[in-house]
Every structure is written in structure tokens, then in C-alpha cells.
Amino acid sequence: MSHATEELLAVTLARLIRARPLKHVAVGAASPIPAAAVWLVKLAQPSLRLSLLHRRSGNPFTEGTRELFDLTGQGRIDLFFLGGGQIDGQANLNLIGTGDWPGTGVRFPGSFGSAFMYMMTPRTILFREEHSPRVLVERVDHVSAPGVSAPGVFRRGHAEALVTGKCVFAFDAARGRFTLASVHPGETVESVRAATGFDFDAPAEVPATPAPTEAELATLRGRVRDEMLETYPEFCARVFNRPSSNEKSAA
Amino acid sequence: METPDSLAARVPDGALVALPPDNSLPSVELAKALVRRGARALRVVGVPVSGFATDILIGAGCVAELETSAVSLGEAGFAPRFTAALKAGTITLRDATCPAIHTRLQASEKGVPFMPLRGIIGSDILAHRPDWKVIANPFAAGEDPIVLLPALQPDFALFHAVMADEAGNVWVGRRRECATIAHASRAALVTVERVVPGNFLEDERLASGAINATYIEAVAVAERGARPAALLDEYGFDAAYVADYARMARSEAGFREWLDREVLARTAKVAAE
Numbered sequence: 475m476s477h478a479t480e481e482l483l484a485v486t487l488a489r490l491i492r493a494r495p496l497k498h499v500a501v502g503a504a505s506p507i508p509a510a511a512v513w514l515v516k517l518a519q520p521s522l523r524l525s526l527l528h529r530r531s532g533n534p535f536t537e538g539t540r541e542l543f544d545l546t547g548q549g550r551i552d553l554f555f556l557g558g559g560q561i562d563g564q565a566n567l568n569l570i571g572t573g574d575w576p577g578t579g580v581r582f583p584g585s586f587g588s589a590f591m592y593m594m595t596p597r598t599i600l601f602r603e604e605h606s607p608r609v610l611v612e613r614v615d616h617v618s619a620p621g622v623s624a625p626g627v628f629r630r631g632h633a634e635a636l637v638t639g640k641c642v643f644a645f646d647a648a649r650g651r652f653t654l655a656s657v658h659p660g661e662t663v664e665s666v667r668a669a670t671g672f673d674f675d676a677p678a679e680v681p682a683t684p685a686p687t688e689a690e691l692a693t694l695r696g697r698v699r700d701e702m703l704e705t706y707p708e709f710c711a712r713v714f715n716r717p718s719s720n721e722k723s724a725a
Numbered sequence: 726m727e728t729p730d731s732l733a734a735r736v737p738d739g740a741l742v743a744l745p746p747d748n749s750l751p752s753v754e755l756a757k758a759l760v761r762r763g764a765r766a767l768r769v770v771g772v773p774v775s776g777f778a779t780d781i782l783i784g785a786g787c788v789a790e791l792e793t794s795a796v797s798l799g800e801a802g803f804a805p806r807f808t809a810a811l812k813a814g815t816i817t818l819r820d821a822t823c824p825a826i827h828t829r830l831q832a833s834e835k836g837v838p839f840m841p842l843r844g845i846i847g848s849d850i851l852a853h854r855p856d857w858k859v860i861a862n863p864f865a866a867g868e869d870p871i872v873l874l875p876a877l878q879p880d881f882a883l884f885h886a887v888m889a890d891e892a893g894n895v896w897v898g899r900r901r902e903c904a905t906i907a908h909a910s911r912a913a914l915v916t917v918e919r920v921v922p923g924n925f926l927e928d929e930r931l932a933s934g935a936i937n938a939t940y941i942e943a944v945a946v947a948e949r950g951a952r953p954a955a956l957l958d959e960y961g962f963d964a965a966y967v968a969d970y971a972r973m974a975r976s977e978a979g980f981r982e983w984l985d986r987e988v989l990a991r992t993a994k995v996a997a998e
Contacts, residue, residue, distance in 0.1 A: 503748075503799070504799065504800065528748060533899070535899065536899045536901070537899075537901045538749070538899070538900055538901035538902035538903070538904070538905060539749065539773065539823070539827075539902055540773075540823075540824065540827035540831075540901075540902060540905065541901075543823060543824035543827060547824070547842075547843055569795070570820060570849070570850075575849070575853055576811070576818050576820055576853070577811070578812070581803070581808050581811055581812075583774075583795040583796055583797040583803065583804075584774065584793060584794050584795030584796055584797075584820060585794055585795065585820060585821075585822050585848070585850060586773075586774065586794055586795045586822070586823055587773075587794065587822055587823035587824055588822065589822035589825075589844055589845045589848040589850050589851075590822055590823070590824045590825070590842070590843065590844035590845060591844075592844070593843065593844040593845075593846075593847075594843055594844050616849045617847065617848055617849045618822075618848060618849070618850065619847075619848055620847035620848060623846065623847050624846075624847070626867070626868035626869070626870065627846050627847065627870060628843055628869060628871070708800070
């Protein structure tokens with residue numbers, strides 16, 4: 475069955491989420507693909523607690539948005555997603571901007587909670603669909619949130635992986651370095667290198683990112699779509715209401 | 726009777742004002758009234774981030790300083806007048822991170838001079854905040870650096886609530902960041918959809934979503950006062966209105982045109998009546 479890139483990314487994120495047991499995942503604003511991934515996991519693991527920050531109805535918090543940070547401070551959120559306008563080879567995140575402080579080149583929106591969440595969440599998955607040398611840089615212009623910390627600085631975890639529109643990288647915090655874990659259909663080690671501003675390791679044989687199964691696609695387009703429709707109507711219309719593969723091949 | 730414009734008249738130039746973000750009951754009507762009043766040199770705090778209301782205040786020249794964790798119009802993209810003002814150097818920006826803003830306000834709620842917060846160490850945000858300190862945790866056996874944040878006491882908390890009662894309490898439901906800024910500020914100025922009889926604090930179902938009148942300096946009715954932001958389950962986010970703004974505010978001239986149509990036209994109308 476044909477699938478959208480967003481669907482491949484959602485099942486890829488879901489696989490990473492399931493790699494280690496967890497009880498509570500939070501997803502921030504404007505993150506439809508991570509939200510789809512956690513719904514995929516949740517539907518197979520009903521005990522999983524999801525805190526989707528921007529749901530209008532059924533918002534998980536009763537104390538305002540600070541409750542997310544209070545929960546995370548206590549270690550009650552197991553996994554969070556982060557991205558950035560720039561991400562570098564040591565997994566530093568820049569949500570500030572380029573050029574001199576505070577972003578005299580291109581100003582990004584700002585750091586949100588990243589400077590706290592990255593250090594206080596045991597598990598972080600980095601996600602940025604655009605995979606280009608302007609996003610994946612050798613060294614970020616400014617650090618919103620550091621990829622690794624000095625010894626003695628309290629920190630619960632690091633990035634586990636970076637998922638982009640081209641590949642999956644694994645991150646080794648001890649070495650402060652990414653390794654290519656899989657490439658999406660149509661990509662090679664060389665094409666990934668050409669689009670990446672930082673140096674990374676790659677095994678001799680790099681596997682292909684597994685395609686979504688028919689069951690995963692059916693769940694995404696059915697129950698996941700139903701759950702996401704209120705928060706992400708445009709995303710659901712664009713990704714999940716696309717013509718079926720039959721209609722597409724006929725067209 | 727108070728109006729959004731009479732509330733705006735209570736905010737002097739140079740005041741430190743705290744505003745909730747677009748998803749948490751901003752009073753866009755009060756921001757528009759501040760533009761009509763010609764407020765200048767406001768120091769704005771985004772709790773913990775900033776959106777539509779802050780962008781129009783910046784575009785209209787009301788803002789000198791901004792402390793926030795991000796400025797964005799959400800799906801409509803970057804905030805155009807904020808970006809332009811930053812480029813032009815007409816505002817001073819103090820970048821923060823969401824829990825730091827909450828923590829600084831919580832310190833004011835408690836009346837203590839500072840509070841610690843985990844994380845942040847190694848972020849360039851810290852390097853640009855000489856007012857934030859790192860100390861060794863005095864209770865730890867080994868090395869444990871931790872950030873101390875100074876209390877932040879805004880002059881005014883500005884937000885929109887669903888309703889006020891006869892006793893002057895206001896009701897915001899679970900959007901408790903509005904309670905935090907009301908508690909932490911010297912005074913809260915609140916627009917509401919309506920005023921209802923009775924007293925929320927005598928109703929168990931309403932009391933937990935209420936903010937005590939102790940903190941509220943003045944309330945004005947402004948129907949649809951959060952528009953284009955959503956108001957809980959009462960009305961939704963007006964994406965088309967924000968998209969139209971984002972398009973027009975890309976240029977200074979377009980922003981002025983939008984301002985004339987959406988904000989200043991009311992002055993002319995009131996004067997003509």
C-alpha cells in the first residue's frame with residue numbers, strides 16, 4: 475500500500491518510542507507527526523498516559539501549562555519530543571536564531587521549554603522533517619538546550635535519536651556523536667551526507683527504514699485520525715484523507 | 726462602568742505587564758485598547774510565551790522590552806511585527822525558557838526573592854541572563870550546580886476571563902497560569918464575557934476555577950474579548966483572522982492598514998457618536 479512520508483515518519487517514531495518501556499509521554503504544540511506516533515503506541519498500550527499539550531477538550535492539565543514542567547521536574551514524564559531551527563552534531567538545539575544574539579540573521583520563535591525539558595526528561599526523541607545543511611549544522615549559532623552536559627550537572631537523559639525526512643540517526647551521549655541508523659526509501663548514505671552539515675558515523679551496511687505495515691496504515695487512517703481531528707484538522711485532511719493508492723494510480 | 730479602554734487608561738507608560746499566550750485566555754481587546762491609548766515603553770512578559778496580542782502591541786510601538794520564551798502566531802507562522810522590531814532594534818528582548826517564567830512568578834506568589842530551577846545550565850539563555858545565578862546546591866553532598874531565578878512581580882496581569890461575579894471574583898476554569906500571574910502581579914486588569922449574579926467562591930464547582938477578587942483591580946465586559954484566541958469551550962480559535970493579520974502585518978504599511986481597520990476605527994466611531 476502506498477503511504478505518505480508523514481505516515482512513514484509516524485510509524486518510525488512509534489517504533490523508537492516502543493523501544494523501551496514507558497508510562498507517560500507528552501507532546502508539545504504544533505507536532506502532528508509525533509502526536510500520530512504516540513497515538514499509534516497508545517492504541518496498542520492503553521495504559522500509556524498521553525499528555526497532549528494543545529488539545530482544547532480533554533487537556534491533561536488542571537494547573538495551567540506549568541504543570542507539564544512540574545511533572546517533568548519530578549521525573550513523571552518519560553519521553554518528550556524536541557526539534558530546532560538548527561540541530562548540530564552534538565545534538566545541541568537552537569530555537570533562538572542565526573547570527574548574533576538574539577538572532578540578528580533569522581530569528582526563530584524562541585526556546586520554549588527546551589532548556590529544561592531536554593535535561594529533565596529521561597528520554598528525548600529529536601524530530602525535524604526538513605533535512606538540509608541549514609538545519610543540520612556542524613555547530614549551532616546559539617544553544618537553546620545542550621545535547622550533552624558537563625559532569626556533575628543534573629540531567630536525566632539525552633537525545634536517543636534524531637528522525638528527519640531522510641533518515642534516522644542514533645545518538646551516543648557519551649561520545650556526543652550521531653550514527654546513521656537507517657535511511658528512508660530513495661536515500662543513501664551519500665545522499666544523507668550531502669544534506670547534513672555535521673559529521674556522523676555510519677555502519678558498513680545501513681538498513682532501510684521499514685515501511686509502514688498495512689495494519690499500521692489502517693490504524694493511522696482510522697482511529698489515530700479520529701483522535702487527532704480536533705487538534706490537527708488540516709494535517710488530518712492533507713495526510714489521512716489523501717486519495718487511496720487505487721485512485722492515485724488511476725489518476 | 727469599566728470598559729477595555731478604561732482598563733487601558735490604568736496602565737501607565739513603562740509598566741511591567743504580564744500576558745498569557747494565545748492558548749490561555751489573552752485579552753486581545755485590552756491589548757487593542759492599549760494601542761488606542763497610545764501606551765509607550767511597556768515591558769511585556771509572555772507567560773510563558775507570546776503571540777498575537779504581543780505582536781500587535783509591538784507593531785503599534787507600545788513595547789520597549791519583552792521577556793518571553795517564544796513569540797509565534799502558531800500555525801500562521803512567525804510573529805511579523807516582533808521579527809521586524811527585533812531587526813530594527815526597537816525592542817529589547819530577554820529570552821527565557823517556559824518553566825523559568827513560571828518559577829519567577831511563583832516566587833512572587835510566595836513573596837520570596839528567588840526560586841531554584843533545574844535544567845538550563847549549558848544553555849546560552851543563561852549566558853545572556855546576568856540576573857540569573859548558578860549556585861552549588863547547599864543541601865547536596867557532592868557537586869550539584871543549580872540555577873536561581875529572581876522573583877518577577879509584574880505591575881499588571883492582563884487577561885480575559887469567562888465571567889466575573891458580583892463580588893469581583895473572576896472565573897478562568899483550569900487555565901491556572903492566569904491565576905499565577907494574577908497572584909504574582911501588583912494588580913490584575915481583567916476583561917470578561919459577562920458578569921453574573923452570586924459569588925463563585927460559595928460554589929464548590931466554580932471555586933477551583935476562580936481567581937479571588939483580592940487580586941483583581943478592575944473588570945470590564947468585552948464580549949469575544951479573547952478573539953481571535955479561543956475561550957475554553959465557549960468559542961474556538963479564529964485561524965482565518967490570524968492568517969489575515971499575518972499576511973497584512975508582513976509590511977509596516979500593511980500592519981498600519983490592519984490597525985486602522987481592526988483597532989483604531991473604534992476610536993473614530995466612539996468620537997462620532
